[in-house]
Amino acid sequence: MADPLYRRIADDLREQIDSGKLAAGKQLPTELELKDKYNASRNTVRDAIKWVISLGLVETRPGQGTFVVEKRNPYVTTLTADPAKGAGGDEVFDYNLEVSKQHRQPSNTDPQVEMQKATGKIAEQLGLPENTQVISRHQRRFIDGTPWSMQTSFYPRGLAARGADRLSDADDIEGGAVQYLADTLGLKQVGYGDLITVRTPDMREAEFFKLPEDGRVAVFEVFRTGFDQTGTPMRLTVTVFPTDRNQFQVNVGDVPQPAPSEGNQQS
Amino acid sequence: MADPLYRRIADDLREQIDSGKLAAGKQLPTELELKDKYNASRNTVRDAIKWVISLGLVETRPGQGTFVVEKRNPYVTTLTADPAKGAGGDEVFDYNLEVSKQHRQPSNTDPQVEMQKATGKIAEQLGLPENTQVISRHQRRFIDGTPWSMQTSFYPRGLAARGADRLSDADDIEGGAVQYLADTLGLKQVGYGDLITVRTPDMREAEFFKLPEDGRVAVFEVFRTGFDQTGTPMRLTVTVFPTDRNQFQVNVGDVPQPAPSEGNQQS
DNA sequence: GCAAATTTGTTCGTATGTATT
DNA sequence: CAATACATACGAACAAATTTG
Numbered sequence A, B: 001m002a003d004p005l006y007r008r009i010a011d012d013l014r015e016q017i018d019s020g021k022l023a024a025g026k027q028l029p030t031e032l033e034l035k036d037k038y039n040a041s042r043n044t045v046r047d048a049i050k051w052v053i054s055l056g057l058v059e060t061r062p063g064q065g066t067f068v069v070e071k072r073n074p075y076v077t078t079l080t081a082d083p084a085k086g087a088g089g090d091e092v093f094d095y096n097l098e099v100s101k102q103h104r105q106p107s108n109t110d111p112q113v114e115m116q117k118a119t120g121k122i123a124e125q126l127g128l129p130e131n132t133q134v135i136s137r138h139q140r141r142f143i144d145g146t147p148w149s150m151q152t153s154f155y156p157r158g159l160a161a162r163g164a165d166r167l168s169d170a171d172d173i174e175g176g177a178v179q180y181l182a183d184t185l186g187l188k189q190v191g192y193g194d195l196i197t198v199r200t201p202d203m204r205e206a207e208f209f210k211l212p213e214d215g216r217v218a219v220f221e222v223f224r225t226g227f228d229q230t231g232t233p234m235r236l237t238v239t240v241f242p243t244d245r246n247q248f249q250v251n252v253g254d255v256p257q258p259a260p261s262e263g264n265q266q267s
Numbered sequence C: 001g002c003a004a005a006t007t008t009g010t011t012c013g014t015a016t017g018t019a020t021t
Numbered sequence D: 001c002a003a004t005a006c007a008t009a010c011g012a013a014c015a016a017a018t019t020t021g
Helices: A005-018 A031-038 A042-054 A091-101 A120-126 A157-161 A177-185 A203-209 B005-018 B031-038 B042-054 B091-101 B120-126 B157-161 B177-185 B203-209
Strands: A058-061 A065-068 A075-078 A106-108 A112-117 A133-143 A146-156 A189-199 A219-228 A233-242 A246-253 B058-061 B065-068 B075-078 B106-108 B112-117 B133-143 B146-156 B189-199 B219-228 B233-242 B246-253
Touching: A005 A031, A005 A042, A031 A042, A042 A058, A120 A146, A120 A219, A120 A233, A133 A157, A146 A157, A146 A203, A177 A189, A177 A233, A219 A246, B005 B031, B005 B042, B031 B042, B042 B058, B120 B146, B120 B219, B120 B233, B133 B157, B146 B157, B146 B203, B177 B189, B177 B233, B219 B246
Parallel strands: A075 A246, B075 B246
Antiparallel strands: A058 A065, A106 A133, A112 A133, A133 A146, A146 A233, A189 A219, A189 B246, A219 A233, A246 B189, B058 B065, B106 B133, B112 B133, B133 B146, B146 B233, B189 B219, B219 B233
């Protein structure tokens, strides 16, 4: 019991939440009530609450109170493409299809297209010199109306110059960009590599996903590099997903059909 | 300037770190110095520091000061097995091999073997009724001496009864458990599925990985379910990795040899 | 090895501001 | 508009960890 007071209070709150005595969505006693209950000052009680906030167990709403966080129903993205569709089909199409299969309603914004200079990681993954012009296509996606992911695809600008000019259009590309590149330039994506990382969200991401500004909810950042038949990177897709509502599935070899995780709930 | 004072101070500190004016590993001014610099109280300065801590930019060390965090060199785990080795070879062997390839020194503890009752997710993934006896084999791994992952594999107890009794031994299984099961029982792992999730670490994990106790550094939890030739789950491996020093690579189709990310550094 | 100085950690009190009901 | 509840801010004192002389 050498632990500081605010930690002991926090541990007691945590125990009540873990045991289900304080159910998800329920309101905790107010700061003033807790102050009396634990014979502590209001500041100490607030320190205890900050601790359990940091553990991701509760959240405070100004003027309302402190509430036990509700677990979200995670959406599972399968990174290993269905062989039937070839390696890494259309992102948007796949996405809408997969989400529907989990009986949830997908939607997405129109692509926002920009010309940019490739820097750092983008140039590196695409195998281009720094500051080469690239086409950037950005899209935001929702599931059942809640923001789910932000995606930006980068293509070497040379592809548009060589005839794939619709890459620069701010419209969805029917059948997907990969199929379009195969049709117009004979450029086939024969494989891709995904690099999965986790970091704190930046301000734009926190705003879009409605995450707390202090970065306590991390985001996945997935870098997908697609390769053509010559082994050259043909595109890089960077997708950001909040870790509190997303999971990934990777299947290798023979995996029985109803994948072990489907429309599930986290422990 | 409607922003509260502690946020303005925090933003100023953040800017100095992002711009490199405060380099990684360097010490920030002390709380008393910052208090003078910003004409704020010590408590307000401390609130500002707590904010940048939450953003993962700095850390405080009692008695020493506040320091800009050093980025870790991430270790990249490839989840899609090399086809040459068959689907999902030996975990330990693969691990040591892969780590060596990234020119870093792997090590791991001896397995800690226990008999347990399958509950919740474990029973579900293994396709067993709740409270069925399972063999649990737990191991901890290090890279260059720093703790890197905690892994627990669960096998239906029936496998040991049917002749694979070394599953219950607290020793490394030469050539890997998957190979051992193939040799003794003719049970071949023909495929596996990985489910990648992120959550806050529990106390044991925080202690082992030396993570801050308040859960601001999340962990990956990867569930790997292995299937035999009949499509039956033969084992479940749950591995926990801190997100601040781990990344995952998934390759599908033809991906050129020097994988795009190798011994790299995060942006 | 110890004592002093430095620096962050904990706890209280108090006052006022802002958001919501 | 009033009441309630969390947010911001300051001041103060003592504790604990670490470094330094």
